[in-house]
Amino acid sequence: MKNFQLPSQILSFINTSENEILSLLKELAVIPAPSKNENKRAEFCLEKFKDFGYKNAYVDSVMNVVCPINCENAEDIVVFCAHTDIVFPDTTPLPLFDDGKHLHCPGIGDDTACLVLLMLTAKYIAKCKLTPSRGILIVANSGEEGLGNLVGIKQIMRDYKNVSKVFTFDGQYNAVVNRCVGSHRYEISIKTEGGHSFSNFGKLNSLSVMSELIYSLYKCNVPKKENCKTTYNVGTAEGGTSVNTIAQSATFTYEYRSDDTECLLIMKNSFESALQNIKTTYPEAEIEVKLIGDRPCGSENVDSEVLKKMTEDVIFVSEKYSGIPCSATSGSTDCNIPMSMEIPAVCVGSFIGSGAHTREEKVLKSSLIIGLKITAHVILSNF
Ligand SMILES: [Zn+2]
The missing domain is CATH 3.40.630.10 (Zn peptidases)
Known part of the structure; x- marks a missing residue:
């Protein structure tokens, strides 16, 4: 050339x-x-x-x-x-x-x-x-x-x-x-029984489950490897019905990226274990994960x-x-x-x-x- x-x-x-x-x-x-x-x-x-x-x-x-x-x-x-x-x-x-x-x-x-x-x-x-x-x-x-x-x-x-x-x-x-830079992108939906904020107080709230999951994802330490960069992000979040309703549903999108395959895999494992923890803590919540992007x-x-x-x-x-x-x-x-x-x-x-x-x-x-x-x-x- x-x-x-x-x-x-x-x-x-x-x-x-x-x-x-x-x-x-x-x-x-x-x-x-x-x-x-x-x-x-x-x-x-x-x-x-x-x-x-x-x-x-x-x-x-x-x-x-x-x-x-x-x-x-x-x-x-x-x-x-x-x-x-x-x-x-x-x-x-x-x-x-x-x-x-x-x-x-x-x-x-x-x-x-x-x-x-x-x-x-x-x-x-x-x-x-x-x-x-x-x-x-x-x-x-x-x-x-x-x-x-x-x-x-x-x-x-x-x-x-x-x-x-x-x-x-x-x-x-x-x-x-x-x-x-490879990435995995997900849409995570959470469904709970919900109810009236006053008369059903104490029932599980989808938004609080979502917040707890997002909080645990943000406690993640990205893998440190020389000359590699790894990141994560929650891009959108929505849910709930009204101020006096215990939210029945919540959805958010989450991605992690890395220019190293091994680091991408570490992020995958840490995402899966955060997910498993939340499922174990709240077995009554329905949590669905959809892979919306996969770039090697x-x-x-x-x-x-x-x-x-x-x-x-x-x-x-x-x-x-x-x-x-x-x-x-x-x-x-x-x-x-x-x-x-x-x-x-x-x-x-x-x-x-x-x-x-x-x-x-x-x-x-x-x-x-x-x-x-x-x-x-x-x-x-x-x-
Ligand atoms: Zn372009």
Whole structure:
């Protein structure tokens, strides 16, 4: 990757692409795409890939837009993807605002900008009629955010067996994610008989059981292991009927995360024992646990030499075009799935902006051409 030079034809397309990037980004960014409901963006992307000349592009059962190049009978496939879903539940067009220097829109950076740059790279590849020596899979994938639970990348890894490497494009170009943060997410519901707050005083209250369980979860000491980070959080809690009712039901969501499989397992055990304690203390309470998210970490089993080289390469490429330092970090991305299957994967950033996962998100317009060069270089040096 380090000795590779972008072909001059591609470079000249990129150097004159600013208006094209901005107009495609403005079109795509306003299309709503909450996780599990990405169909409108998927349709838009499919039509674009077909326009670019990829007649075999298709949308799969989980709303991935898949654009295979030379993948038939390929013994080695490299996957390049960026996700279509955003964290905002909106189902009507999202508000977009151009202040001259920045484009503002919820989800504009994460991951719409990266997706647009991936799509335009695909367009220029088709325009220049470049043919890879291996299989190349370009994917606008679904389900990366929160409760999407990585459904898109899971499907890709099921459908394509000969994948040797995965590059995902997500985030800013000052960071490369090469270590996976795994997580388990739960919804815990508690039901009790309840009753009238005065006449049935003394009956078990769901909210008090929930509070006791949350309190015990927050007494947990996260495992300490060198270079590893482990966290936990109760994100939402609700329940009860009225101020004069002994609450009959309560529900809360809880997650723990770690970039280390062993630490994730320790957290699982401590969650299960807290649960067991509360069940033993209150056998009359009905406690139900639903697993609503399961992201493996598992970067430990990947060939560390290959991963190290991929990381160094993409850091080199990012710094070459951006002129700013880029560092390796851990995160929860689509890479979690290939990495858990021992397939090396890194997540490459391709813009500069701020406010990811807030409605105030924005991207710096002048960063996008740099991002397009990074994206094209990472892809074409793997051709
Ligand atoms: Zn993202």
